Amino acid sequence: VQDLRIVLLGVSGAGKSPTANAILGQDAFKEKLSTESVTKICQQHQQTVDGRNISVIDTPGLFDTSISEEQLKTEIEKCVEMSVPGPHAFLLVLRLDVRFTDEEKNTVKWIQENFGEEAACYTIILFTRGDQLDKPIKQFLAENKQINELVSQSKGRYHVFDNTDGKNQSQVTELLEKIDRMVMENGEHYTNEMYREMQRKICEEGKSWSEEEERKQVEEEENIREDERNRLLNMAKDVALVGAGVVVGAGAAVAGGAVLASTGGATLCAAVISGAAVAGNAVLASTAGGMTLTDALMTGAAVAGNAALKSVTGGASLTEALIEGAAAAMSIIQVTVTDPRS
Template identity: 50%
Template sequence: SGHQTNQGGCGHSEIEDDLRIVLLGKTGVGKSATGNTILGRVAFKAETCQESVTKECRRESSDINGRHVTVIDTPGLFDTELSNEEIQREISNCISMILPGPHVFIIVLNLGQRFTQEEATTVKIIQETFGEHSLVFTIVLFTRGDYLKDKTLDQCLGKPGSSLMNFIEACGNRCHVFNNNNQTGDRTQVSDLLEKIDNMMEREKQ
């Protein structure tokens, strides 16, 4: 183990061939739409209302830029009356679908919505389920990129020290924005996300 399959110095390693992404977040934040944007097709049924469409984990894959990407859409865990233990069990069930790791956790938040206490506990739940180290594989992704208009993400996130900013900091200050209205057209936002994920994983291997 520990070997790398570097071909002719083009920088490709084994982690780049197969990527497993777990989407976490409340119903209604655009989690399923985010999965569809990443995969470039309508793989997951969109959540149009607070009634959670995703009752159990769904797994879909696509080949993106020559690599195999699997996306797991988890149930709307944070909008139910589930205890943390039940949420952990549900996430563990999801993960068993895509062993072995590493897995990238994408916490989906809606740029226009208030950040809630339930969402704030996501970090703790990920750590308790997968260990302290798991947060190094976590990215916060904001949907509703159209909401930014001509502002930057930083201008929209509010003041340092707020619960949202503390949350982002706990996730290594890794953020990304999607506009899910453009799921199949412009693929730059997806390429940028995959590049962020690769950089994150490369750093961890060093």
């Protein structure tokens, strides 16, 4: 292949930008001087290297907290567009000299989750700070199980760079040869279609997950409503039994009626207000006096039941308080009015 498109990935400070510069043999990408991460957006530069057109795309650090997940996603999208029709290689850049972090452990996984399983076939681990390696790389890998694990996830492909040695052209030539070999083994480069396919899958998984969540929520709400309906119906039966046809009991009857109406689909508030009002003899006046509906209902229920207010402040739901109110109204009826059945 005459042209090569290379995408550099890795955590912030891994040395992506210095590596990109080393490949191109020029200071095209800004490198770090401070501890803050440098590269915030994807950038592409190209250069003729060994007589071939090499395009390098530098990316912001993975897991970098100074840019949001969303921003990173947008940048990765851009990097895919920059690499049309798709990169020949992903270089996963890792530092050799420091202890391996959890984030670095997750980089291969991150690549697969964002670019798809097949991305591993196009990935080469590129170790920076080769100058600080005091033993042969094979021995280093044998002694570092976790890094070795990462290398095997990338089909055993890796390369070591020393970015302090600007004149070391052979490390670049060797890298390009490794990429060529990988492309030959794969038979093609990573394609943007593979990327779109992966994104479509992620999208669908996300959709089916949220559909499932929504279904569960609706079911839960329906269950709560059903329980409430049953409780109200039971209460209504009791209230109606005692309250029917009695003058004061009319309040309870309306309260009972309110309950029935609410289960019949009328709005709870309207039904309850009239029920509580009749039961409590005070509520309508209080709403007219500027109280909020809830206050009025509480007062109404309280007057009706002598107990409801307590239960509301005690943490019971308004409906529960009202039911208690109606129940208490019922007991008032039993005390003050002769039960028509007796």
